[in-house]
Amino acid sequence: MSETNEMSGAAPLRLTLYVAGQTPKSVAAIRNLERICGEHLGPGRYLIDVIDLRQSPHLAREHNIVAIPTLVRQLPVPIQKIIGDLSDTQKVLVSLQIDASR
Amino acid sequence: MSVGGDEVAELRRRLAEAEETLRAIREGEVDAFVVDGAGKAQIFHLDSGDSFRAFMEAMDLGAAALDAERRPVYANAALEALLGCSADELQRDGLFPALGPAAPKVQALLDSAASGKLSAPIGLVVGGRARHVVATAAPLQLAFAEGFALTFTDITDRVEAAAAEESERIGRAVMASANEAVLVCDETGRITHASPAVSRIQGVSPVGRAFEEAFPLVFAPGAATMGAEDLVAIAASGSSVRGIEASMAVDGHTLELLINAAPLHGSGGKVHGCIFTLVDLTERKALEKRQALLMGELNHRMKNMLALVMAISSRTLATAKDLPDFRVRFTQRISALSVTQNLLAEKSWTGLTVEELIRNELAPYVAPQGPRVTLTGLAEQVTRDTAVSLGLVLHELITNAVKYGALSNEAGRVAVTGQRQPDGSFAITWQEEGGPLVAPPRHQGFGQSVIARGLGQASGSARVEFRPEGVLCRMTLADTSLA
Numbered sequence: 374m375s376e377t378n379e380m381s382g383a384a385p386l387r388l389t390l391y392v393a394g395q396t397p398k399s400v401a402a403i404r405n406l407e408r409i410c411g412e413h414l415g416p417g418r419y420l421i422d423v424i425d426l427r428q429s430p431h432l433a434r435e436h437n438i439v440a441i442p443t444l445v446r447q448l449p450v451p452i453q454k455i456i457g458d459l460s461d462t463q464k465v466l467v468s469l470q471i472d473a474s475r
Numbered sequence: 476m477s478v479g480g481d482e483v484a485e486l487r488r489r490l491a492e493a494e495e496t497l498r499a500i501r502e503g504e505v506d507a508f509v510v511d512g513a514g515k516a517q518i519f520h521l522d523s524g525d526s527f528r529a530f531m532e533a534m535d536l537g538a539a540a541l542d543a544e545r546r547p548v549y550a551n552a553a554l555e556a557l558l559g560c561s562a563d564e565l566q567r568d569g570l571f572p573a574l575g576p577a578a579p580k581v582q583a584l585l586d587s588a589a590s591g592k593l594s595a596p597i598g599l600v601v602g603g604r605a606r607h608v609v610a611t612a613a614p615l616q617l618a619f620a621e622g623f624a625l626t627f628t629d630i631t632d633r634v635e636a637a638a639a640e641e642s643e644r645i646g647r648a649v650m651a652s653a654n655e656a657v658l659v660c661d662e663t664g665r666i667t668h669a670s671p672a673v674s675r676i677q678g679v680s681p682v683g684r685a686f687e688e689a690f691p692l693v694f695a696p697g698a699a700t701m702g703a704e705d706l707v708a709i710a711a712s713g714s715s716v717r718g719i720e721a722s723m724a725v726d727g728h729t730l731e732l733l734i735n736a737a738p739l740h741g742s743g744g745k746v747h748g749c750i751f752t753l754v755d756l757t758e759r760k761a762l763e764k765r766q767a768l769l770m771g772e773l774n775h776r777m778k779n780m781l782a783l784v785m786a787i788s789s790r791t792l793a794t795a796k797d798l799p800d801f802r803v804r805f806t807q808r809i810s811a812l813s814v815t816q817n818l819l820a821e822k823s824w825t826g827l828t829v830e831e832l833i834r835n836e837l838a839p840y841v842a843p844q845g846p847r848v849t850l851t852g853l854a855e856q857v858t859r860d861t862a863v864s865l866g867l868v869l870h871e872l873i874t875n876a877v878k879y880g881a882l883s884n885e886a887g888r889v890a891v892t893g894q895r896q897p898d899g900s901f902a903i904t905w906q907e908e909g910g911p912l913v914a915p916p917r918h919q920g921f922g923q924s925v926i927a928r929g930l931g932q933a934s935g936s937a938r939v940e941f942r943p944e945g946v947l948c949r950m951t952l953a954d955t956s957l958a
Binding site: 393396397398399426427430431433434438439440441442451454455456457458460 | 488492495496498499500502504505506507508509515516517518520
């Protein structure tokens with residue numbers, strides 16, 4: 374699953390969310406991430422890949438995923454990981470270096 | 476050994492990531508882990524498993540997960556309750572000992588379920604009580620291997636309800652078709668059901684009334700039970716009584732009843748009430764009384780008949796010329812007796828008229844409708860004993876007429892006339908004419924003796940005159956001889 378919102382100018386945030394099927398925390402993380410990006414980034418400024426490790430467990434190795442759900446900010450570098458269901462919006466914004474005031 | 480700045484940064488990043496992972500676990504923000512096992516990444520769930528278990532525990536149906544070796548991995552509380560054993564016992568001994576005799580059937584179900592879901596009915600005995608259960612087996616992907624999902628749906632209540640409904644239907648059909656009156660009472664003796672045959676005893680439905688009130692029975696003296704309420708008490712206590720005779724007054728008639736009472740057992744053997752069957756014996760009792768009377772009467776008649784045969788025998792012997800003469804006369808007289816008996820039997824031993832008697836006695840010798848015999852006023856009915864005596868007398872008159880009198884030639888005639896007398900008696904006159912000249916017999920034979928005495932037994936009299944122009948016999952039957 375991926376959502377793309379391309380825009381001219383600055384490169385978009387590239388985010389990868391690792392989940393395990395429809396577990397409650399996985400579902401919560403997907404919803405929280407969509408809400409935060411929608412509210413704070415605006416259209417075209419982010420790209421989200423959701424990887425279901427239950428279907429493709431080998432993909433966990435790429436980012437050394439241990440706990441699920443885990444969000445990985447691939448771009449801009451350096452890579453950042455946020456572990457959990459993304460329920461703490463402020464912490465997500467800080468980790469993703471998104472200016473909440475915008 | 477010195478560590479470079481980049482390495483320190485990497486170590487710090489990994490430490491921060493580890494701390495973040497621990498925090499997330501501590502705060503319950505993760506519900507699955509990736510574990511590298513044998514070079515292959517596998518996912519283990521935390522919360523989802525608990526949710527599933529919570530869901531399973533909330534279910535009414537018994538459920539278990541078995542591993543490939545069919546050992547229980549998990550069994551819910553409903554299954555523990557159904558099998559009557561604890562989770563520890565299931566873990567220690569396995570599922571199959573708890574299934575008892577049904578174990579082979581469940582094993583066979585699991586054998587066949589590897590390729591898809593299958594169900595089969597099984598019987599379990601739990602706490603001494605038989606349970607009807609549907610077992611369903613399906614392949615189950617466990618976290619670590621293939622296994623089985625096994626569920627047990629207890630349909631005992633449904634089966635018992637269906638059986639109860641069927642029993643109720645059969646019970647109603649039996650009651651509807653029973654010839655006997657069948658009553659069902661509750662434990663207080665109040666009538667709850669009554670078969671259609673009850674309406675033949677009681678015009679109105681007794682349902683809702685107390686048994687002893689609806690059926691005020693009177694028992695024969697010496698009967699063990701004293702009242703209808705005692706029958707209810709006996710049956711309600713679990714005992715049966717059979718063949719109690721009682722009577723009951725209904726609309727001015729007395730009904731004779733044969734009563735059986737038995738307890739009504741519900742599930743678990745508990746007595747819920749009682750069942751009564753009432754057989755109307757009134758007609759049978761009347762029939763028995765009539766039969767007893769008939770037997771007595773038959774005995775009496777047999778004795779009379781044998782005495783009569785002995786008298787005919789000895790008197791015929793006394794007047795017979797020789798043995799062949801005896802044989803002829805005796806046989807004729809017994810035949811005459813037989814004719815009367817046959818007539819009486821045809822008429823069911825009642826209502827034989829004098830005319831019928833004469834016609835039957837005459838039949839072997841002359842046509843009763845012919846010009847030589849005139850019968851007038853003889854439609855009077857006589858009693859059975861009179862019919863026998865009169866039959867013998869008439870036989871003697873007829874045989875005498877055929878041998879020596881008016882019926883011994885071609886021109887003679889016989890006129891028989893009957894008339895009621897003012898005193899109620901019935902006079903019969905036998906008058907012969909046109910026969911050969913009559914001479915009085917030289918000695919009194921059996922015939923005259925029968926004529927003279929025969930009717931005396933039947934409250935009557937007979938007098939015979941041997942007039943030259945023809946025999947004249949006057950017989951009188953008392954009114955008590957008439958039916």
